[in-house]
Amino acid sequence: MTKTTDSQIVARFEIEHTRYLDEQGQPCGELPEVAGNADLLRDAYRTMVLTRRYDGKALNLQRTGQIGTYGSSLGQEAVGIGFASAMTARDVLAPTYREFSAQLWRGVSITELLLYWGGDERGSDYSGPREDFPICVPIATHCCHAVGAAYAMKLRGEERAVVCVLGDGASSKGDFYESLNAAGVWHLPVVFIVINNQWAISVPRKRQSAAQTLAQKAIAGGIPGEQVDGNDFLAVHDRTAAALSKARAGGGAHLIEALTYRMGDHTTADDASRYRDAAEVEAHRADDPIARLRTFLEGRGLWDAQAEEALLKDCDQRIDKALEEYLATPPQPVEVLFDYLYAELPEALAEQRQQLLRESGDG
């Protein structure tokens, strides 16, 4: 494929990758502003640890049949807490099923998470972030919601933004692309975080797309895209904060690909040993986002073994309390099937509702 003549370059693009802390938690250059915010760093660390403790607990609860199918976020904690801590309460999150770290940070309660994964819709009636979207299971469909919500914010002249989180697998779906394109052309306050954890169930990143990076998907939508080390809390936070400030200030949409690794099975219904090498997983074990941040905090005198001990105790107490609350939650009345279907139950359904009440006794 050689070319003979008159051609010119009409567009050029670059994808940047950012990290501030290396695998050992050592600064690899000048640090961002957030590195100086001790309170935030400690809070972030605490929620990352809480996430991981909760995660382990949830896996156990699934094994003992107390909740349903469950997907761990082991190894991805820095991404969720990184971007969530860059959001304001008035920003809106559009999450998928693996972002409970971010949900916890934003005030979704552990009890609510357990209710949801335990098969109870009340788990999506968040007492905390009332305007956040519920967990989106049909992959990438929520990208369009994020765009719509961001449109509403822009229309009303609000200084808010939407964060839409999705996976490497999700980045192959048309909904994602249509959303990127619309976010670009409408110049909306929305930031897409693509959590590239290298696997979409059994499909490895390289069989998901021939694109060298997932950040470059943004180019198709005419918006900036960049990569961050997703196991570096500082990098995720800093780049998201920058993207969000820009977005809230009318600077338009942005995409961040966060490189991380799914340490666990896809969900409890999955057995990753069928399709991936234990060695690959082991190789990633050394690069732990929580350990990285802890080393950094300890180096700055912001954390120590005592603090850790107290934290673990506190986490476990919170989790146990939430579990109790979860288990003590009285069942929903069966007619609730009808009661949130429409604002008011249409007359045509009144009889079915009666029938349900009659027959749920028969069951």
Place this chain on the structure above:
Amino acid sequence: MTKTTDSQIVARFEIEHTRYLDEQGQPCGELPEVAGNADLLRDAYRTMVLTRRYDGKALNLQRTGQIGTYGSSLGQEAVGIGFASAMTARDVLAPTYREFSAQLWRGVSITELLLYWGGDERGSDYSGPREDFPICVPIATHCCHAVGAAYAMKLRGEERAVVCVLGDGASSKGDFYESLNAAGVWHLPVVFIVINNQWAISVPRKRQSAAQTLAQKAIAGGIPGEQVDGNDFLAVHDRTAAALSKARAGGGAHLIEALTYRMGDHTTADDASRYRDAAEVEAHRADDPIARLRTFLEGRGLWDAQAEEALLKDCDQRIDKALEEYLATPPQPVEVLFDYLYAELPEALAEQRQQLLRESGDG
């Protein structure tokens, strides 16, 4: 949005634009091989002119109620003939509604085109290119078909490729992106031609996407993308030929954005004066793809007024003959509604078919 530290560029991309003949039909540099192929150039020119004559005729037929809604390709003839002439008979075309130039080149008859636009399914039973896809009306859905067909070719080890043609509007649709991505990851022999005629009905190019070029959509799929001057037959042909040779030889997918202009209304159901300036259209009138090629041919002594006169006469004769054939085509029997629904009519439908035969008399 300033960045502080440790970042590196992990990917770079460029979009190239190619043209060989300027608006005046003058070479603007070294010419490609096809410029030396007098027979091909003359054939291409002839089919471009035939397309335009047919186009004018079809508009008239629509006005007099002899065919239905119709979309002209005025001003885009170099794109269709450019890429079609780079295809072999064994390649497969997946066209939309505005690619009759390419269809004519590939052997779809004028009668067939008239039948289709006149509301008769037999118009899609091409006597010529038996494996080409029929015209695809639901925008961008055919991109997936092109990928599937290319997969089949690759699986069977055939040296063939698929050309999938779509518009600037279509480039916003998820189907297109999912197809690009799959074509990339499966390394398939498929070339996407995005005909950027600047308008998708009333939506101008810049409100379709914030992407600086449509060629860069390819980057999201990890395949090469480039731009050509779509009014330069030499550029379209040359770049498509290169992409197709590469594809047939196992080099994978490619995207070409052809820049041109939709001179007419979107279709006969449209009135473009409602949404675009006459001045804009006028400004494009000077840059006519047919005139450009003719000037070039004349300059090389390959064409003259006499040849033109003969050609026009020949075109009109062919069109008139096709029109006669079209008008003389006997109607389909009503039961044809059922006869191509399944390979064999399921028993469950036998009675409905009978009913149709009974009732179509009642009318």
Place this chain on the structure above:
Amino acid sequence: MAELTLVEAVNQALAYEMAADENVVVLGEDVGVNGGVFRATAGLQERFGAERVIDTPLAETLIGGVAVGMAAQGLRPVAEIQFMGFIYPALDQMLSHASRLRTRTRGRLTCPMVLRAPYGGGIHAPEHHSESTEAIFAHVPGLRVVVPSSPSRAYGLLLAALRDPDPVVFLEPKRVYRLMKQEVLDDGEALPLDVCFVARAGQDVTLVSWGAMLHETLEAAEQLEAQGVNAEVLDVATLKPLDMRTILDSVSRTTRCVIVHEAARSGGLGAEIAAGLAEQGLMSLMAPVQRVTGYDTVIPLSRLESHYMPSVTRIVNAVKRALEFA
């Protein structure tokens, strides 16, 4: 009071509600400067601005999903799909999200959106431009599906849809867009949703239809009247939830029922109506229910289209068979 076509009535309802409620926004392909390919949104962008009357990129999944996101954030989006044949990419959003947002979040988030689309055949349109797949949407719990049959119904029902706190799929019979004119007072009065309208009172047989086919059905009723048959004609109007009560009441008086729709027969909404009769009206039925519908075939291109569409004669003949049954 102006004489309006159905498409003008749609336009008037949109304009009324956009003026009354600043949360109403209109989005879709070509809805802006162009005013929609059928002119349903003509003049709206001029009057309410490009921020509230939004040309979208060519992407129907997006259109459905963006509307869901807007609605969750308190806007009242009215999304247009250019033709029903292109609505399917938006189905996922309507089924998986719009219809469920309230249920899933126990009322925390809601989805007050309208998805409008011109639908149906009979205008000799190109391939894929004549779809009537209302039954697909009518199967989805949590949705409303509404079909107007005349300018005044379009005005009143669309206003009701725009004010409804839940998602509505509003299907406009494009063959009727300019078929007739009616005086439509621009008074902002909505018509009730969830009820069938009696389009013509009668006692010998109940004809049930909606949208464009209501006109063939009414004409059939006229022809039958001349032959001494007094038909009641019901305009279903809200296809989901279905007001089976009104249909059953009518059939309990007339004892015979013919259902008319242009969608393919199997699994069309006519099936649900006939099923309702078989379940709850069996004892009043003196003759088999009949469906006069499109065939279970792909709707053909224009040349054969008229053979596919239910005709007045087909309806009249079906009624005669119903009446002759003993």
Place this chain on the structure above:
Amino acid sequence: MAELTLVEAVNQALAYEMAADENVVVLGEDVGVNGGVFRATAGLQERFGAERVIDTPLAETLIGGVAVGMAAQGLRPVAEIQFMGFIYPALDQMLSHASRLRTRTRGRLTCPMVLRAPYGGGIHAPEHHSESTEAIFAHVPGLRVVVPSSPSRAYGLLLAALRDPDPVVFLEPKRVYRLMKQEVLDDGEALPLDVCFVARAGQDVTLVSWGAMLHETLEAAEQLEAQGVNAEVLDVATLKPLDMRTILDSVSRTTRCVIVHEAARSGGLGAEIAAGLAEQGLMSLMAPVQRVTGYDTVIPLSRLESHYMPSVTRIVNAVKRALEFA
């Protein structure tokens, strides 16, 4: 002869046909090394190679559309959608293309593809994993919709689907995937499409069902037998085109009919069956038709799921009502 579960029978049919016809290819998310999230394609990639057992990117529109393109080029693609709740993006391809390619081109191009998906509730799955929207596909002219209810039906019907020259949507009741084992001879013998099977002969009442619900229905029939009621149970198997003839024959003998499905009631396939009875079987019906179905609600998360699903008791009660009707 091996004792197989339903999902193993699916696997066996796929393996048989892939060995017999090199044009058969399998594609979908995680169908390769992983063998599908339910193991329906386990071992196929090892045996037939990654070129014929294809992991796709996560994109359901693509999966549907790629299969159409492959089929048009002479392959026989078997596309898997991981769960029916994610099938909607592929509907456009099935409705606008797969079902019409033959009609549109007057037979020049055809679409011999199978779209497989696990479907239905009852396994306490996460949100969006329990869908039964077979009626949507059963409304589409030109498609076949097939649902097996047991391992042997799965083997025979899937082979038939794989060999069918037209597109088939093959919905596998995932609650039955491992519910039972049957001896299934790997003899490549297909079962007939387009016909209902008599799952149990009887004379007092006709019960009509398919897929997972057939098992509740059969159990209800057992219970009824103990109470002196002899029920005939039909397994619809091919939902489109619908073998109304067999259902009518049965009801003409039993005079009573109860239809059981887990999909939402309104516009479910039960409506079409009831409509067929109201049209063609009215005079044999001695009692109103009854539908025992999911409610017209969103299928709830696991905690309330059992209240949504038709139970044996609900079926038995419905049959009693049908029998008591006089």
